[in-house]
Amino acid sequence: METEIRLEGVCKYYGRKQALKDVTMTIPTGMFGLLGRNGAGKTTLMKILATLLKADEGKVSVCGVDVKNSVKIRSMTGYLPQDFSMYGNMGVYEAMDYLGTLSGMSKKERMERIPVLLEKVNLSNNYRTKVKAMSGGMKRRLGIAQAILNDPKVLIVDEPTAGLDPEERVRFRNLLCEIAEERIVILSTHIVGDVEATCENIAILDEGSLKFVGTVEELLAMSAGKIYTAEVSRMELEKLKKDYIVTGMLTKGSMVDVRFVSEERPFEGAKNCDPNVEDAYLYVMNEKGGETICL
Amino acid sequence: MLISLIKKECSMWMKSIIFYAYVIILVVFYVSQMESGMLISRPEPGAADYGYTYSDDERIIMDSTLKDLVIDFVSERPFATYPVGFYKEITLSEEERDEVAACIERLCKMSREEWEKAVDEYEEGYSVEYDDFGRQTVEEKIPWPVVTDPEITYGEFEEIMEEVAGIIGRGSDYGKERLKGHAEVKMTYEQALSEYEDVLYKDKVSGAYARIFCDYIGIILGLLPVFFGTARVLKDKRSRVKEVVYAKRAGSATVVCSRYLAIVIMILLPVLPLSLLPLSKAVYVARAAGVGVDYLAFLKYAIGWLLPTVLFVTAFSYAVTELTEGFLAVLVGAAVWFAAIFLTPFGLKHAGWNLIPRFNSLGEYGLFSDILDQLIINRILYTVFALLLLGITLMIYELKRKGVLKNGKVSENLGS
Numbered sequence: 001m002e003t004e005i006r007l008e009g010v011c012k013y014y015g016r017k018q019a020l021k022d023v024t025m026t027i028p029t030g031m032f033g034l035l036g037r038n039g040a041g042k043t044t045l046m047k048i049l050a051t052l053l054k055a056d057e058g059k060v061s062v063c064g065v066d067v068k069n070s071v072k073i074r075s076m077t078g079y080l081p082q083d084f085s086m087y088g089n090m091g092v093y094e095a096m097d098y099l100g101t102l103s104g105m106s107k108k109e110r111m112e113r114i115p116v117l118l119e120k121v122n123l124s125n126n127y128r129t130k131v132k133a134m135s136g137g138m139k140r141r142l143g144i145a146q147a148i149l150n151d152p153k154v155l156i157v158d159e160p161t162a163g164l165d166p167e168e169r170v171r172f173r174n175l176l177c178e179i180a181e182e183r184i185v186i187l188s189t190h191i192v193g194d195v196e197a198t199c200e201n202i203a204i205l206d207e208g209s210l211k212f213v214g215t216v217e218e219l220l221a222m223s224a225g226k227i228y229t230a231e232v233s234r235m236e237l238e239k240l241k242k243d244y245i246v247t248g249m250l251t252k253g254s255m256v257d258v259r260f261v262s263e264e265r266p267f268e269g270a271k272n273c274d275p276n277v278e279d280a281y282l283y284v285m286n287e288k289g290g291e292t293i294c295l
Numbered sequence: 296m297l298i299s300l301i302k303k304e305c306s307m308w309m310k311s312i313i314f315y316a317y318v319i320i321l322v323v324f325y326v327s328q329m330e331s332g333m334l335i336s337r338p339e340p341g342a343a344d345y346g347y348t349y350s351d352d353e354r355i356i357m358d359s360t361l362k363d364l365v366i367d368f369v370s371e372r373p374f375a376t377y378p379v380g381f382y383k384e385i386t387l388s389e390e391e392r393d394e395v396a397a398c399i400e401r402l403c404k405m406s407r408e409e410w411e412k413a414v415d416e417y418e419e420g421y422s423v424e425y426d427d428f429g430r431q432t433v434e435e436k437i438p439w440p441v442v443t444d445p446e447i448t449y450g451e452f453e454e455i456m457e458e459v460a461g462i463i464g465r466g467s468d469y470g471k472e473r474l475k476g477h478a479e480v481k482m483t484y485e486q487a488l489s490e491y492e493d494v495l496y497k498d499k500v501s502g503a504y505a506r507i508f509c510d511y512i513g514i515i516l517g518l519l520p521v522f523f524g525t526a527r528v529l530k531d532k533r534s535r536v537k538e539v540v541y542a543k544r545a546g547s548a549t550v551v552c553s554r555y556l557a558i559v560i561m562i563l564l565p566v567l568p569l570s571l572l573p574l575s576k577a578v579y580v581a582r583a584a585g586v587g588v589d590y591l592a593f594l595k596y597a598i599g600w601l602l603p604t605v606l607f608v609t610a611f612s613y614a615v616t617e618l619t620e621g622f623l624a625v626l627v628g629a630a631v632w633f634a635a636i637f638l639t640p641f642g643l644k645h646a647g648w649n650l651i652p653r654f655n656s657l658g659e660y661g662l663f664s665d666i667l668d669q670l671i672i673n674r675i676l677y678t679v680f681a682l683l684l685l686g687i688t689l690m691i692y693e694l695k696r697k698g699v700l701k702n703g704k705v706s707e708n709l710g711s
Contacts (some may be wrong), residue, residue, distance in 0.1 A: 052538060052698050053698035070697070074544045075544045103543050103545070127592040146539065166622075263347060
């Protein structure tokens with residue numbers, strides 16, 4: 001049986017606006033990061049995979065099953081929407097039990113699996129905590145627990161770390177990595193650090209078009225030798241911003257340590273350095289224009 | 296899965312303030328409208344008043360109907376009609392009035408001038424006085440002068456009245472099926488005794504109590520389920536759980552039907568225990584009279600009479616709210632309820648096509664038997680409407696689930 005997601009020429013329109021433009025890629029088992037700005041088409045793509053939207057053109061199959069077979073797709077996918085919530089006056093266990101029933105699980109299955117999952121997401125001491133009393137991080141953890149309740153082959157997670165504090169974010173990313181063993185986890189985010197820390201394979205979407213598909217190493221290799229650092233004055237910084245893509249800055253008194261992208265050594269004193277994923281992402285987004293890079 | 300979901304939905308309602316508000320309103324309404332009095336007793340000979348009934352005497356029906364028609368005509372008020380069960384006033388043109396006047400002439404065999412003059416003379420000698428308790432005393436110096444000619448047969452009378460009803464319009468009070476409603480007469484002791492015996496032996500007492508229970512409770516159930524259907528759909532929107540639920544394996548039919556059936560169950564849940572109160576009265580009356588009681592009468596009436604109302608109102612509110620995701624269903628539901636309650640034909644003892652059939656009488660088995668066929672058709676019709684609305688709800692839900700519809704509009708979701 002196939003263990004990958006295939007998209008071929010997928011297009012989606014909202015009226016005159018084209019949200020997805022001829023997206024073609026294959027998503028293998030493991031953590032897959034979907035990067036892009038707000039409005040890039042990430043959520044649209046995730047919703048198509050979760051059968052909540054229909055593609056206007058193209059083909060999508062999940063583990064060999066056409067996405068049009070929504071009943072089968074829903075039984076093999078778990079979905080955590082961007083703004084996950086549940087009925088406020090439900091307790092944690094009750095919410096899981098309700099969603100487990102909607103997933104077609106028997107009472108016995110629910111009774112066995114819910115405690116295990118709540119333990120896994122560190123909510124085992126919160127069975128009776130009302131959803132309305134939960135913090136953002138707790139809600140996301142509940143969200144991920146409900147998304148894997150039916151032990152799905154594919155987990156679709158839309159912007160899961162937005163709004164979380166750094167500690168919660170790290171914990172959440174680790175949780176996703178644990179879950180990703182032997183299944184496909186698609187993580188949509190505009191936070192490059194999330195992808196860098198968790199994903200082996202990534203895709204970059206920009207205004208509905210696919211800008212890059214490949215591994216993190218491949219993305220880094222693309223920008224190798226093109227990332228520089230330099231110490232400049234505040235006056236020089238303004239000019240540098242105009243001429244180059246600045247990927248990072250650290251102010252030190254009147255001087256600034258700047259990290260930026262350049263195809264060749266820009267000036268005396270600029271030092272070449274190893275790129276990180278954020279550098280590579282910005283390089284692809286800004287330097288590669290409309291061309292799609294599939295490695 | 297369906298049964299488990301229904302249980303979970305019911306459990307959610309058990310924690311809802313809407314459910315408890317409904318129970319309180321239901322009980323308060325019952326106590327204020329039904330709880331006092333209401334014991335059926337054997338009529339005593341020689342009593343001053345045994346109430347009113349509708350006569351089966353053809354001559355009385357003809358004369359009473361003609362009298363009502365003439366009074367309506369000379370008062371020059373618009374005629375009342377109930378084209379689809381709701382009240383509508385019809386003002387006739389001069390030509391149409393002439394046609395109605397000609398019908399009256401054929402019925403009483405008097406020229407228009409003659410019967411109009413006779414009515415004027417009657418009205419001069421007619422007076423009504425009210426005492427401090429609102430009771431009226433009518434004084435007539437001469438008897439009502441416009442009566443049907445003795446040579447007119449009932450069949451001819453019906454034909455002429457059909458002509459009149461045709462001139463006035465659909466749903467006229469003078470239609471063939473409504474003629475008996477004009478023949479209200481005082482009940483005799485024998486009639487009152489016969490009616491009492493009908494309640495004891497045909498209704499087994501509890502049937503009569505179940506009817507008036509359904510009459511009152513139907514008023515509440517014609518409106519309050521609107522809030523349940525609306526609240527259930529808006530709960531998903533307010534709690535932002537729509538997408539989580541959409542993405543689950545459960546089919547749209549399972550989700551929609553479980554929610555719908557849970558509402559119907561929760562609406563009927565307090566009604567059945569409440570019916571034990573009038574049932575206890577029925578048991579008391581039956582024991583006093585030494586007859587048996589049909590203990591299942593309330594359940595049968597609740598299913599046959601009240602359930603279609605609940606099914607329809609719930610399905611209507613569910614469908615409209617699923618489509619609009621707003622409070623439109625409450626506004627429309629309240630308007631329909633108002634019309635059903637206040638614009639009903641024949642006052643309080645008629646089914647017609649009304650969403651809320653009325654039978655505001657403890658007893659009158661004979662009259663109920665007369666309207667039973669219409670009531671059955673009415674209830675089947677609303678049940679069919681409810682199922683159609685449920686089907687429409689299901690389609691709307693499925694389209695929303697696939698992202699085709701959003702809040703009743705073609706999706707304009709421009710999410711990232």
